[in-house]
Amino acid sequence: MERRVGERRSAIVTGGASGIGKACVHQLIAQGWAVTIADRNPDGEAQVEAIRAAGGTAQFVATDVSREEDVRALLAAATGAYGQLHGAINCAGVVGMSKPVHEIAVEDYDRILAINLRGMFLCIKHQVAAMLPYRDGSIVAVSSAAALKGLPWSSDYCSSKAGIDGLVRGAAMDCAEHNVRINAVLPGATITPLAMSSSNANPALAKTRTRPMERMAEPSEIAAAAVFLVGPGGSFVTGISMPVDGGMVIA
Numbered sequence: 001m002e003r004r005v006g007e008r009r010s011a012i013v014t015g016g017a018s019g020i021g022k023a024c025v026h027q028l029i030a031q032g033w034a035v036t037i038a039d040r041n042p043d044g045e046a047q048v049e050a051i052r053a054a055g056g057t058a059q060f061v062a063t064d065v066s067r068e069e070d071v072r073a074l075l076a077a078a079t080g081a082y083g084q085l086h087g088a089i090n091c092a093g094v095v096g097m098s099k100p101v102h103e104i105a106v107e108d109y110d111r112i113l114a115i116n117l118r119g120m121f122l123c124i125k126h127q128v129a130a131m132l133p134y135r136d137g138s139i140v141a142v143s144s145a146a147a148l149k150g151l152p153w154s155s156d157y158c159s160s161k162a163g164i165d166g167l168v169r170g171a172a173m174d175c176a177e178h179n180v181r182i183n184a185v186l187p188g189a190t191i192t193p194l195a196m197s198s199s200n201a202n203p204a205l206a207k208t209r210t211r212p213m214e215r216m217a218e219p220s221e222i223a224a225a226a227v228f229l230v231g232p233g234g235s236f237v238t239g240i241s242m243p244v245d246g247g248m249v250i251a
């Protein structure tokens, strides 16, 4: 157990090369965290160069969160570069097939669950293992309002996100007495490449998801909640699923 006293706080952001994850990276860097961006999208490399040029501390680790060997290597890279891991915001995820339930091929269902749910399990499992020896850590799982709400042509995506909320509650119970907190943020429709692709493929969904505020979120609005929960402001919060959805789940 290597503790580097006085060093800046370190976090992993999965899916950090785009959308909500990228906004989380920017906010963490602005608060002085050292950030490991984990994504299968190599755009994260250019992002790291820009952060370093501006005086921030970041690295990119090419990662497929559905592969345990990648997640192990990610944790080794993060702790190798920056020592103790204080936080993680797990954003990596994909949209579903945009089909009614009876038309979804089992292979596609398995692939979506492998990334969104099994990938989240693998990240939480290895992040918790790194945090427990220090009795200090906070993990945020980016789930979705789709965990709580029935949405058309989205049964694969909804089930992956509802699974995340159960995973978070169970893992939070295992970790609370060790001062490691685990929470979920449930975004509503947010202006990112993922949301744009699902709107094109699923017009019925696009119609429902700006209610009731009549707009979509900026990625920074979701990141603000995730960064709050991962940081010291959330020190007595664990096991919650926090909608950040402009009222979508109550509409």
Ligand SMILES: NC(=O)c1ccc[n+]([C@@H]2O[C@H](COP(=O)([O-])OP(=O)(O)OC[C@H]3O[C@@H](n4cnc5c(N)ncnc54)[C@H](O)[C@@H]3O)[C@@H](O)[C@H]2O)c1
Pocket (backbone or CB within 6 Å): 014, 015, 016, 017, 018, 019, 020, 021, 038, 039, 040, 041, 063, 064, 065, 066, 091, 092, 093, 094, 095, 115, 119, 142, 143, 144, 145, 146, 186, 187, 188, 189, 190, 191, 192, 193, 194, 195
């Ligand atoms: N945008 C929305 O409207 C919305 C709403 C609710 C929840 N979410 C959730 O927010 C999270 C971030 O989505 P976003 O909207 O920013 O989308 P995005 O497509 O902009 O970003 C997702 C990132 O995850 C990465 N990724 C996908 N699969 C991966 C894998 N197997 N391993 C590593 N990285 C992987 C992608 O390369 C991408 O950089 C997702 O989990 C998504 O389900 C988004």
